[in-house]
Amino acid sequence: MKIVAVEKSSRMSRRLTHIMYLVIFSFISLTGYIQGTGSAHAGSAPPSFADLADKVKHPVVNISTTKVMKGHPMQPFTGPDSPFRDFFGDEFYKRFFGDVPQGEMKTHSLGSGVIIDEEGLILTNNHVVEKADEIKIKLENGKQYDAKIVGRDPKTDLALIQVKPDSNFPKPGIIGDSGAMRVGDWVMAVGNPFGLGHTVTVGIIGAKGRVIGAGPYDDFIQTDAAINPGNSGGPLFNMNGEIVGINTAIVAQGQGIGFAIPINVAKDLLPQLKTGKIIRGWMGVMIQDITPELAESFNIKETKGVLIADVVQDGPADKAGLQRGDVVTKFNGKEIDNVQALTRLVAQMQPDAKANVEILRDGKSSKVQVAVGTMPEGTGEPGAKKPGAWGLTVQNLTPELAERFGWSKGETGVVISAVEPGSPAAEARLRQGDVIQEVNRRKVKNLRDYNLALESTKKEASLLLLIKRGDHTFWVTLKPARE
Secondary structure (H helix, E strand, O other): OHHHHHHHHHHHHHHHHHHHHHHHHHHHHHHHHHHHHHHOOOOOOOOOOHHHHHHHOOOEEEEEEEEEEEEOOOHHHHOOOOHHHHHHOHHHHHHHOOOOOOEEEEEEEEEEEEEOOOOOEEEEEHHHHOOOOEEEEEOOOOOEEEEEEEEEEOOOOEEEEEOOOOOOOOOOOEEOOHHHOOOOOEEEEEEOHHHOOOEEEEEEEEEEEEOOOOOOOOOEEEEOOOOOOOOOOOEEEOOOOEEEEEEEEEOOOOOOOEEEEEHHHHHHHHHHHHHOOOOOEEOOEEEEEOOHHHHHHOOOOOOOOEEEEEEOOOOHHHHHOOOOOOEEEEEOOEEOOOHHHHHHHHHHOOOOOEEEEEEEEOOEEEEEEEEOEEOOOOOOOOOOEOOHHHOEEEEEOOHHHHHHHOOOOOOOOEEEEEEOOOOHHHHOOOOOOOEEEEEOOEEOOOHHHHHHHHHOOOOOOOEEEEEEEOOEEEEEEEOOOOO
16 A cells, blocks of 8 residues: 555656646746747737737828819810811811810829828828829828928839928827848838728738839839728838838739838938939949840850940040940949949939949959939931841931931931841840941941941851930840741
């Protein structure tokens, strides 16, 4: 019996010991979990987003705009530019419509914004408020204010508007650091989708540095937090309630793909938006990304950097000695991977500031100092060369052809008068009216220069063309057609 009793006592003792270990372990684990979630709250999802939604809702505003348009409801059908007028003729319109009186039409649109300081300044998208004759903002509590535009920047799609704040005006939102955000971090979008008022959606950052073709300074945050029409101009928050982006665009055919302007872009621009005038740095070059074909043509080992396709005469780059065909690899010590990177860095500089530019010229590296300037305000007939293997028909740029295609009388080169479908020229998206200025780095002033350059091109070799289209020049590499 004693043995049994001792065994029972021993078992109970072991069970109590195990229970104590479990309690201690659970306590340590729970403490660690609480401490862990507290320190990583900025990037981790809380059990509920309700506290965060309550915290950030007050500085978010709904924006409604009114535009007054002169015209008539029948303007699309009766106006001078109407295709129906061309079809039926003026007599038909005079007989049945007479003189249509001109009136005024009001159009309304909705958007969002976020209060950024106690003086009533509100950050939003340019496309929300541009050309607006009347702007009203509504707070989360329903109170309305009249607003006026302080500054706009169409190139980044940012705008600053202002209201006269009163004693009950909400505190401004806290501006964060979009550069510290990582792909996979949680974010919250707040705005006015479809006029439904303050609406909260959450998601994660899907990508950074997206280029979507919205403008020359594209650098978007991609998120799957639901963004809809009316959300434009509203803030994107991190889990600490800090503004990290301004919601701007969506992919209409996609699901869970929205884009926000990084708040750091807005921070850099705010001082100028407050003055109402945007001034950007300018180098006076036309640049393009380096494709594998261009790298081969220019004997470049990598496709990093950007290729200078043209230099504006007497511009900053021209005065510094930069030339067409140079490859910019670094700007003020920062590596250049693409056109957007260099464009943004140059634009951020103050006019007259000195920039150190590293280039490759004919395979050799060198450094050039450029005094950045101020960006200007916003640029088969007789003698025709038959298409041939490249699919191009070209001619001398006569005064008649210059007038036909909109070129100045002093323009030189040969003009493309036809592009054969399915040809190398068509695949390179060359167009009728484009002017060829160089072939394989040889200047072309007329058909004779063009023909000589083609004749010197080796069989099965690529053709490197310098094309001018409108105010822009760019390089194109044509690969010979496969037989």
